[in-house]
Amino acid sequence: MKGNVTTTPSRLAWGRLSKEAAVDSFRKLTLRHQLRNPVMFVVYVGAWLVLALFVRDLVSGSGGQSSFTGSVDAWLWFTLLFANFSESLAEGQGKAQAASLRQARHEVSAKRLQQAARNSPFEVVAGAALRSGDYVLVEAGDIMPSDGEAVIGVAAVDESAITGESAPVIREGGGDRSAVTGGTQVLSDWLIVRITAAAGDTFLDRMIKMVEGASRRKTPNEIALGILLVVLTLVFLVVTITLFPFSWYGVHYAAHNGRVVGITVLVALLVCLIPTTIGALLPAIGIAGIMRLLRANVVATSGRAIEAAGDVDVLFLDKTGTITYGNRQAAAFYAAEGVPLPRLVACARHASLADGTPEGKSIVALAETQYGMQGLGQQEAGTLIPFSADTRMSGVDVAGRRIRKGAPDAIRAWISNLGGDWPAGLGEVIEQIASGGATPLVVCEDEDVLGLVELKDIVKGGIKERFAALRKMGIRTVMVTGDNPLTARAIATEAGVDDFLAEAKPEAKLARIQEYHSRGHMVAMTGDGTNDAPALAQADVALCMASGTQAAREAANMVDLDSNPTKLLEIVGIGKQLLMTRGSLTTFSVANDVAKYFAIIPAAFVGTYPALAALNVMDLSSPRHAILAAVIFNAVVIPLLIPLALRGVRYKAASAKELLRRNIWIYGVGGIVAPFVGIKLIDLLLTSM
Amino acid sequence: MTASAVWQIVLTLLVAGGLSIPLGHYIARVFCNQKTFLDPILDPVDALIYRLIGRDATGQAMNWRGYAASMLWTNVLMGLVIYVLLSAQGHLPLNPLHFAGLNPFLAFNTAASFITNTNWQNYAGESTLSLFSQMAAITFPMFTSAATGFVVAIAFFRALSANTSQGANLGNFYRDFVRVLTRLLLPVCLVVTPILVWQGSPDTLTGMVVAHGLQGGVQHIPLGPVADLEAIKHLGTNGGGFYNANSAHPFENPTPLSNLIETLLMMVTPMALVVTFGRMVENARLARVMYGVMALMLVTALFIAVGAEQAGTPLLTHAGIMQAPGHGQMGGNMVGKEVRFGITQSAIFDTVSTAFTTGTVNSMLDSYTPMGGMVSLVQMMLNCVFGGKGVGVLNFLMYGIFAVFIAGLMVGRTPEFLGKKIEKREIVLASLALLVHPIIILIPTAWSLLAPYGVSSLGNSGSHGLSEVLYAFTSAAANNGSAFAGLNGNTPWYNVTLGLVILFGRYASIIFMLALGGSLAAKPAVSETVGTLKTDTMLFGGFWLATIVVVGALTFFPVLVLGPIAEVFALYAHHATAGGLR
16 A cells, blocks of 8 residues: 555645645735745835835825725735745645654654663663664664664565565664664564664654655756846836936826826736746746655655756666666576476476465466466475575476476586486577576476576566667666676666676765766765665665665665665656746746737736737737736746646656757647737726726 | 848848858957968058067956956046047147137047947037047047957857867967957958048048038048948948948948948958857857847848838828839938939948948938838847847847757756856856846936936937937937937036946946856856757747847837837828927
């Protein structure tokens, strides 16, 4: 069952979230909050200014004027509220998730040991009192008091509170499965844990902070975009402020006609021109990016890492688990000369029946599904001879027959001991299998060699297509494996990766990442072991499996709660989508200005220069309606785009050129056309009312 | 528009384009220290100049700060010399007509104007300046200001070039400065000046000749070193005339041939610089896209301007006056245009002049149709339709930075330009460079229109008056120098404000762009993949153009509406505006 933590909010939850966000958007109308977003702050100042004018008009009793000023002002406040709403809604999603995470963090007591030994005496202390470096004993039923590293013991741990995965996982002292997380529960046995994070700074705490946005700092791209928006705002501020003297000159010196443009109209123009759409949605887009990542069950330690994920152009992928199913599996049987195939298959199956290893199981499965050996049952099981490092073979003794399977050289030695012959031609087949990247397994019955089983790394279905999609986006894939180069090459070819690193040692991985860096590439990798830590620290996007060691977690900038290495591909997509959403909505926002100019400028100055009515290309009903329609469009486009901001623009793997063409058409050209239609429609509505 | 007008536009563009390509390659060779055919003659000359400047100064590699500082100090020094020369011309030699020194306001304005390649003139040359001033305070900075603009562009190109071994090294200012003078500006002027003299342009140290007319009238005709000034005035996209009438004056621009030569001179180097850019950053495709976008803007401007002038004004049509060309008539709006050039050559010349920020005129822009005048105004507001020597392509690249940033986000990566990431610092610097332009145009224009001392200089009331002031500050900010005429700029207010706008418009954007170059040069190059935004495509070129139009032009849309656009509509709505037609 996928967990309670990271599911998409239901329709019901959305309703509640929206309600809370609506209330929150009024709370955010404070100066302090508005100052944080310079674009919206300009709207805020404008809204107060027009409010003051409205009050003045009311007091002075100029009725016709005051209704216009009042309507414009109301819509300016709506603009602000819509902006606050989008941010609150995104934050609300985060808070809802944080709340469910927090349930896991109830106050726990801990058994603090005097020294790291099972028989050491312990005292019961509050979880909050633990310091980094303390040793605690956690027994069946206990809640892990804080993050730490198991040093002694083996235990089954329920980590569903963090990962949403209900199956317990094994944690044991030393090795690669030693990291434990505060808030998880030990189900059986016991562990002695060295605490690595003081209370309040555990992984769970950081996750909560992250989703609540408390520690969400703006990312580099977000900052740069923010500056661009401020500059555009400044430009338009100069444009609108200087319009007053121009209009004054026009009325008094040039046309001797009409009235000098009013503050209300200038504020309306300013608010319509400055990039309010993207300015309002920018915080929500950032939060939504993190939420999408969380929904994929990945926790990033910084927003920067998500952005970097969009830039990555080299992926280091571990072969096992990512590209191939974890284990080698039987793919074919090859009978030796003079041996009937059914005999080989039957013996191979027999030798594997009692063998619980994945390889053994796969031989049985292959024999039964592909070679029609099903239904034989296990009645003639016999005595299992397990695999040992000494003999390097396993098998079964049944009714005096000794059936064995094992590596070719081991079986060869065994056969020659028994006085049997090594069949001619077998060597060629063995070589052929090995050169294909597979492993040959020889099967024999007593001194007769029956033939071979080909064990293959099975490449995951669909992975080749995914790599092809990545290549289209300009992302190279590098397969990392401990296999020899021959095997590695064969699998690399089959999976369609661009490059591979065979017989990979941690140093080799690190060196290869540095090499890519020096050529200007951005590298992403996954890892879980302590020996992965240096490479993880070097990589631009480092995804650590939740099952990984503490060292690996510290070195990484993202943690995958599902421990699914294929996740890296999704993360790249989420990173790109985040940037694309920002860019597309910025384009849309700026492109909108064209139509707004054509709505407001003729309306504002037609009194002075009647000929400017020709610029009223939308044929809006009256100057006041035109200005109001532009302001209303500017306001309502924000809530209309909230779903897009939260969901992100549609993303598919394609080249930069295709993506650019698509987004320019939709958000650039669309951004020019949409407001012409929208403003006209609003004007029609206003007229009919 | 007549077929002959179309042919004149097309041929002018083709010849200029054809010349710009080999010239661009030649310039690249000069600044990449590759062999050129002039080396045997000029190497010893350069060596001598380097020795005079000092080997230390010309030998060292400079980062952007060093380059900008050397540029600034050299310019300040030259500016002061020019100010002193103009103020003290009454005590200096070669002053046959005994002109007094300029007042401090005018001297400041002129010094600022000429040191920055603007060549805005608040004086009439033939009745204000001594021949010595014309040579030392006018012709001299025409060379150095062009060279300054040129070398900062070259330094910026170096910063963007893929050659990472250069690091933050933008070259050496003094060396570049000398090389552009000896290997480009001086040789071309040496060739062109005699041709202009052949066409009838004077080049003499005689101050004036007196002519006795047949009817007994006496004409005093001022002369001087005109032809050499004309050569660099156009080649250096300077634009300041020897005479007040500028290139409309028969001595500055005697014949249609001289007119064509001057037009081409204005165009070739800014066009060639785009080719140089492509070669220096090793991306010819990108250069082609940039060239294409700029050419598209220029062609559009030319067709609108020539078309508008040929169409004439509906007011005259309404009055029953035939304006169509043919039957030995030029047709169209001939007010303020020279008969020897006609409408087409006048409109081409003035459009090219504002596009390439030369500012020279062979006809009076004040008398253009509102649409024809607005074309010039908009080109200066964009300031990157090829633009002035060096700075035009820099402005174009500045818009490119914004286009790259937004388009880069749209494809889901941190934006990159030529393999360098565009991040916070680059956006800040490009933004500052962008911000300067509207601020120094709109705020002084608005102030001038509110203040009595501003409005009193207007030659026209009506929306045309707004156009005049707007045109003056736009021309100053763009370092164009093109004058709409009609506005009396020689008042303390306009002398000082225009002078300051000129200085800000020039140095602020140059320094921000050099800083941007320095910042990019210091970055490691990012490798290019199919996921990288390609800037050298038609698609991106279109986006680049849209960015220029939306960010650059729409900023000025409201003010244009109250100026020339109001005039255009008024004209066609048969509302006679006071200044629309004089």
